[in-house]
Structures are given as C-alpha cells and as structure tokens.
Amino acid sequence: MSRTQTRSSNTEALSQTATLAAVREIVGAAHVLVEPADMAGFLEDWTGVYRGDALAVVRPSSAEDVSEVVKICAAAGWAIVPQGGQTGLCGGGLPVAGRASIILSLSRMNAVRSIDLAGRTVIAEAGVVLETLHEKATEHGLVFPLMFGAKGSCTIGGNLATNAGGSNVVRHGNTRELCLGIEAVMPDGTIINALTGLRKDNTGYDLKNLLIGAEGTLGIITAAVFKLSAMPLTRTTGFLSLASLADAPRVLNAMQDRTGGAVEAYEYMPASAVDVICQAFPDTRRPLDSPAETGLFFEVASNRKDDAELDEAGESHLQSLVFETLEELMEDGAISDAMIAQSEQQRLDLWKMRESILEAITENGPAYHMDISLPLAAIADFVGAMDTTVESMGFRPLTVGHLGDGNLHYALSAAEGRDWNTLPLAEAKEEAFALLSRLNGSFSAEHGIGQSKLDLMAKLKQPSQLAAMRAIKGALDPAGLMNPGKFIPDPVEPTGGR
Amino acid sequence: MSRTQTRSSNTEALSQTATLAAVREIVGAAHVLVEPADMAGFLEDWTGVYRGDALAVVRPSSAEDVSEVVKICAAAGWAIVPQGGQTGLCGGGLPVAGRASIILSLSRMNAVRSIDLAGRTVIAEAGVVLETLHEKATEHGLVFPLMFGAKGSCTIGGNLATNAGGSNVVRHGNTRELCLGIEAVMPDGTIINALTGLRKDNTGYDLKNLLIGAEGTLGIITAAVFKLSAMPLTRTTGFLSLASLADAPRVLNAMQDRTGGAVEAYEYMPASAVDVICQAFPDTRRPLDSPAETGLFFEVASNRKDDAELDEAGESHLQSLVFETLEELMEDGAISDAMIAQSEQQRLDLWKMRESILEAITENGPAYHMDISLPLAAIADFVGAMDTTVESMGFRPLTVGHLGDGNLHYALSAAEGRDWNTLPLAEAKEEAFALLSRLNGSFSAEHGIGQSKLDLMAKLKQPSQLAAMRAIKGALDPAGLMNPGKFIPDPVEPTGGR
Missing domain, CATH: 3.30.43.10 (Uridine Diphospho-n-acetylenolpyruvylglucosamine Reductase, domain 2)
Incomplete structure (x- = not known):
C-alpha cells in the first residue's frame, strides 16, 4: 500500500x-x-x-x-x-x-397515524407491516384489500416501492390504485407532504405515482394514505375446470356481470400445479375428482346484506348467483366441472393450496421463475406455445397466475428424469421473452426489477422510455445516491443525463 | 429600425x-x-x-x-x-x-383503433370526441364511464391532459384511473408506445401517469388504451334533502354498502343552486316540494340481472335496496325528505337540472368559480364557514359539487341588490384559499391549471413539489418548448433546472 x-x-x-x-x-x-x-x-x-x-x-x-x-x-x-x-x-x-x-x-416508522371513517382512508407509515394494517382496518369494520403470502412480514413502504400486486388486484388494483397520497423525502432532502387523502387533485405532475413503483430510486416514501373498503359479508369460493384457457376471459366476464364486479380472486391453477402441491404436501385434497387441465380457483365477495341472505337450503344469494352463472357456462361448454366450497374450512383449504404453490415448486427441485403479464386475450396463446417449446427442451412448466389481471407466474422445472443442470435454460428464456414481447407482454408484472431484472430491462424496455427514465433520475437524483445499481440499467454508453 | x-x-x-x-x-x-x-x-x-x-x-x-x-x-x-x-x-x-x-x-387523430372485448379495453386516438367513444363502447354492449357536460366536443386527449373528472368519478375514477396506457411523443421527438393494455406492468417509472394531467407540458399524448365497463341494466335516481351537509359521507357510505358500491353520482345541489336554475329556466320542476337546504342528487346503477328484476309493484330490486336505505336514514334523522325518479323522463329531468347549473349561474350575472376539493369530512366545515364569511361581504355563494369525491364547484355571485364590481373579491378569494389550505384541500380538483391558476400554483403548491416538478420539466423539455406559460409558474428567481 x-x-x-x-x-x-x-x-x-x-x-x-x-x-x-x-x-x-x-x-x-x-x-x-x-x-x-x-x-x-x-x-x-x-x-x-x-x-x-x-x-x-x-x-x-x-x-x-x-x-x-x-x-x-x-x-x-x-x-x-x-x-x-x-x-x-x-x-x-x-x-x-x-x-x-x-x-x-423504515422499521421504526410503524405507526398507523389516523383513520378517517367518513372518508374511509387510513394514514400509515412506511414501516407498518401489511398484516397490521389489515388488523387496524378490521377493527373499524373495514378492509385494506392488498393481499399476498408475505403479508405478515412485508411493509407498506416496500409494497409502495414495488407497487406490489397479489391475489385480489382484479377487484381492488395494485398498491398504486389503493394509495391516495404519500409523504416522501426527495434526494435533496426536501419533504413532500401529500397525505390529504383527496380523491381529486389536479395541482401538478403526479409525483405520487412517479415514486410508487420506483423502488426507492427517486426518493424515500415515509408514509401514505390508503383507501379502505367495506367489509365483505359473504364470500363464495370455488374451483373450476375450464374447457380451454382461451375461455378464461369469457368465464371471468360472465361472473363479473352476474355479480356486479364482485370477483376478488381468479387464479390459474392447472393440473400440473395441483400435482406439485399434492406431491409436496400429501394431505392436500384435490378440489375436483378428475384432474383439471385448466384449473381455476376463484373467490367472489360481497358487502351487500341481500347477497348474504340465506335461502331455505342455507345457500347465500351470492352463492346462488355464482351457481346459476356456472350452470350456464357448463351448458355452453366453457366449464367442464366445478365445485363450490360448502364450509369455511373448505374455503381455507382452497386458499392454502393456492398459497403453498411457491413452496411446493421449491420442494420439487430447481426452477426458474418468471413474473410476467399479458393482455388477457393473449394468455392462452402464450401458455400453449411456451409449454410446447419448453417441454421439447426437457423442461416441465409449472404455472400459476392471477388470471384476472393477466399475470402469470410461469416457472420452468426439470421434466421427470432430466438433470436441471444440463437443460438449455438460456435458450428457453430467450424464447419466452421473445414470445412475450411479440404478444405485448411485460417481463415484470408485480415483483419489480431490483437487481434481478436489470438485464431484461436493458434488453426489452423501449429505448424512448428508458431515456425518459434516465432523464428523470438524473434530474431528481443527479449524484445517483438513491438505491444505486437497481431498477435502471447502466447505459451502454454514458449519457449526459446521469 | x-x-x-x-x-x-x-x-x-x-x-x-x-x-x-x-x-x-x-x-x-x-x-x-x-x-x-x-x-x-x-x-x-x-x-x-x-x-x-x-x-x-x-x-x-x-x-x-x-x-x-x-x-x-x-x-x-x-x-x-x-x-x-x-x-x-x-x-x-x-x-x-x-x-x-x-x-x-389532434383533431385528425380521431380513430378508435381497436376494441378488445375479452379484456374490455379500447384504444382511441387523442382526437376522438368523448361522446364518440361512448357510442363505440355502447355498440359493443359496454360503457366508457367518463361523463360531463362537454362530452359532445371535448376530446380524450384533452381529457387525459387535464385528468378530467365529471359526475361519476365516485364509482369509476378520473380519466387517470380509466387509462391503462398511452402512446405519446416526447419533447425530443421520441415516441413512447405503451398501448399494451396490461393490468399489471412494473417495468419502470410510471411515465403514463406523469404525462396524464401534465397539460401537454411534458409531451403529447397521441393515443390511449382505456378500460371499459359493463353496461348498467338498471338505474335508480333521486333527490334527497339532508339534515346537514356533515351527514353526507354517512349517507353515501350507507348507500354504497347496501348496493355494493353502485353509487355513480352523488351531487351536492343546495336550495340556492336549485333556485338559480329555476330562475334561469322557469319550466324546471323542483325535485322536492319544500326547498332542500342541503339538496343531494344521486344515481345508483347496476349491471346485475337480479338488480334489474321488477317486483309486483314494478319496482326494480335495486330501487327497493335504495328505498330501504333511505327509509333507515330518514328514521335516524340523516335525511329529511327524498324522492326517487319514477320514470326515465323524471330521471332525465334531474340530470338536466344538474347539468344546467353552470349556464344558470352565468345567466344570473357575474361570478367567480372555484374548482376545489376537500377531504369528505371537511366539506361541511368549509361550506359552513365560507358561506358565512362571503355572505357578510355581500356575496351570494352558489355551490354545486361532486360530493362523493369531495369536489366542490364553489362560485361567488353578488347578493341581491349588490353591485358585483364593488364587492371585495380579492379578499373573499384570500379567505377561501386560506381556509382551503388549513383544511388540506386542493385549489384545482378537476379543471386543471392552464393559465388561470398559475398564481394559485405559485402561492399554494408545496415548494418541495414545485421544485420536483421544475426538475422533471427541465430534464424532459430542457428548451421549454412544450406548452410554455402554463401549469408551472415561472420561478421567482430562475433556477438551474429551466
């Protein structure tokens, strides 16, 4: 030295x-x-x-x-x-x-600052654990609808930074749609205080949405005001076997129309996913007697008193609406089999099955996970073509997804008897992302970019959009101090903007 | 020379x-x-x-x-x-x-490029007239819910540039919430093409929302993809007299809960507004026999078949739900009087009354219009205090508003016998905007900033937010070519950013 x-x-x-x-x-x-x-x-x-x-x-x-x-x-x-x-x-x-x-x-900033019951909003600090916010809302007879497996540990600051999704985005939207305003510290140390909770405010650029989903690269969200929803009084939960994945949007629209848009979960669970779960957790009960090639888990919820009313057979009005819709869909051939949970235990079993998929895939062996989204009409094309392609390469595709939002968690594992380390993963990814781009899909639906998708960002994001992003980053954080090395790939040649 | x-x-x-x-x-x-x-x-x-x-x-x-x-x-x-x-x-x-x-x-860019019936989205160019988009959606049994008086002339490009609101934001949101993606030309001439219509896409900063509501100062939106909604099968429309404006959020929440969130319009129409309309249009029929000091016009709509079913008295199920709710609210004293339109003509008459208010105020004489928003819980405080203040100055407040979104169109006219030109308008504005700021309100709810509110923007917008806006403007449009002299007030001292 x-x-x-x-x-x-x-x-x-x-x-x-x-x-x-x-x-x-x-x-x-x-x-x-x-x-x-x-x-x-x-x-x-x-x-x-x-x-x-x-x-x-x-x-x-x-x-x-x-x-x-x-x-x-x-x-x-x-x-x-x-x-x-x-x-x-x-x-x-x-x-x-x-x-x-x-x-x-942000772990010490964990206060739920206030709840406005008339306006149905809540102000929570970034370090509040999602489940804590659920509990606070429930105490007041309301619901904070953001929902996914990590709810007991994740914080709403992280939810906002990544614009987290989950299993009831189909009804309530991503974190972005639930947020009415933020408090944030900008890279120059100035504080933006926009916690008014206004439903309408057209005074300036939408800084709130610019910071949401920016993964801390433009500033630090320290608190936010969120919408709360009415508490459901009744739920109908079930499992369907669809004739074809191409029918999924039609089935969703029929259920939405019949129930006034009450579908809260609409989850793709093909036979392969159920198989893997049953293998990892042998006491799992299969939802239908015969394997559903195009299995679909759904939940419909209503806060209407009349929907919760029971008929003589003990069936809620909501359930009868769903039942009628499913009968019609079976008659016209879109659905080949269906079950509706008849008890809270059956309902929880279905949810448990849905939520154990990631663990089951992990148990199953090495896998490569994609978090992608597609226009609803293109989902069947993607899955059909990709399954064929990757199976011919020796992979076994293991797919679940939030079908109501066009969000697939498409995972590649090794087919039976194949050695993961010899499989052409790079080639499979290449094919998948090329097809995804042709079908107007996105390479990151709800998990974010972080470090893991910088290569995809560099390769697949439109250059005009990357240029605008770099210009904004350069303007708000000229020294590049906020969460560097994430989200925005380094330009191949340095630009003036950074 | x-x-x-x-x-x-x-x-x-x-x-x-x-x-x-x-x-x-x-x-x-x-x-x-x-x-x-x-x-x-x-x-x-x-x-x-x-x-x-x-x-x-x-x-x-x-x-x-x-x-x-x-x-x-x-x-x-x-x-x-x-x-x-x-x-x-x-x-x-x-x-x-x-x-x-x-x-x-953008008038020649007036094509509706495509409709995706499975995904319920439409791609329209910026120059499409809002009413044309309504008609296109209706042809396919769907609805584009953005709705206000100018619908026959305004274009969706302008709607996006100003993040236009209107009378059913309470259910469907502003233009921002209806838009899934945009095509735009940036100040450097590059084109952003984000018309995929994806419900989930976390690949980068939210450029869509940055350009929406930016009034053309960051780029030119040339097309957009919008969500479409199911067509209502039944509507219940009526007029209420509330005991107090402070009860308005409670009445709204009760109607929302009973109908599963089906309220599409929730409009403040106090006696003074109805008076002015009846004066300007003498054949207007008052909705209630006795003047409703805190009048409220509402519409509830449902696309559920069972809500449209008629009982023996010819009343829809939706109407009976609303009727029951209003009965409960009358019993507990929140509502003193109510009417429900019994025919389509009565319904249209109510809408006509609501939509003629601006013309009626204009007929009435000179007036200063505010387009403000407040937290729902603060509306009654604002109206109560301001009415007293401005009446004591010789004004007659003429107020309507989208109460479900906390958006008031608060207008000042001359009290009977007073000369508008001698009234202390500057003082009244000063008082109004000071109170608005104390109550966490916004000085521009849905009409935008343009040229007319640059002074308010300079005075009332948080300096940290103005600084961030100027940095973004400077980064994306360094030469200041995009719609200059609007939206962002010139800094008192020139900054490096512009």
Missing part, C-alpha cells in the same frame, strides 16, 4: 466517523447499527440469494429525521438503500457491491 | 418559411393552416376569455407525424401547444403571448 493510499484511507475513515456521528446525532446512537452482528439481519433478504454490505443500518423515526440523514449522506457521497420487510424477490432492498452505502430501515 | 434588426427579421422570416415548408412536407399542405381566417377557430376556446396567436395550426394524422413536427419545431425554437376540443376552462390549449408557437391540433 502506498503512502497516498494510506492517507486517503485515513481521511475516509475520519470522514466516515464524522458522518456516522452526525447520523447518530439525528436518529440516536441506538438506531445506528454498525457492528456486523447487529447488521447481519439487514444484509440479506427472504430469497437467500441477495446479500449486500453497508457502512451502517440507520433506523429513523420520522420524515424529518430521514430528511436530515439524506442530507448528511449526500454530503458524504454515501448511497442510501431504503429497506422494508426484506420480502422482495428481486434484491431491491440490499446494497450493491462497490458503493459506500447505508441501509435506511 | 436599425439595419441589424431588419436583417434579423428577414432571417427569421426565411427560417419561418423553411420551417413551415418542412412541416407541410410531413403533414401535407392542407393540414398546415396559416391564414387568419383558417386559424381563427383554433385561437380561442369555449370560455371566450382566453385567446392566443400562433404561427400555424398543424394537424398531424399519426404519432410519427407528431414526432417529425416536434423535431422540426424544436430545431426552429418554436413552442408547441397541443390542442383538443377547446372545451377547457383554464386556457391550457392556447398559446401565450411572446412565444413563437404552433398549435398542434
């Missing part, structure tokens, strides 16, 4: 000490973790795939504190990586190598 | 001729209007208040043509003012003085 390097290292160390001291001054020494043992839990996520190193884990308790921390880090040139519940699938919440970074954990 | 000035003028004239020739080359000579008589109709809007001058009116027929025109204008340093149906209320579609500008009329 040369003398110059030593001196530089010392200067850095001094500067680092001074910067950390300034950060401690703001958030309190107890909330700035620097010891490896203290930081360990923050340096990896649920996937076990991504790891990152940080100079410190900083846990502020207010937007004002976040603002000060951002300014201190900006002065030191440190990158800031906002972190929520560490349940992301794309590595978006961990530092990348080669950058001096802090992890800004 | 000095010699230098003359030469400069000649050079400009030459350059102007060459630039216009290049534009003609792209869109065809017939679609570049330069004669005053040809341009006249494009240089003013519906309000009669705003006027602008332009070097030419250019009418391209495709995004590619728009792209070329944008590049040519950029090279010449000409500003580009996109124009739709000229029904805006804030002067957003007309050039401002002092800038060499063209008007880019």
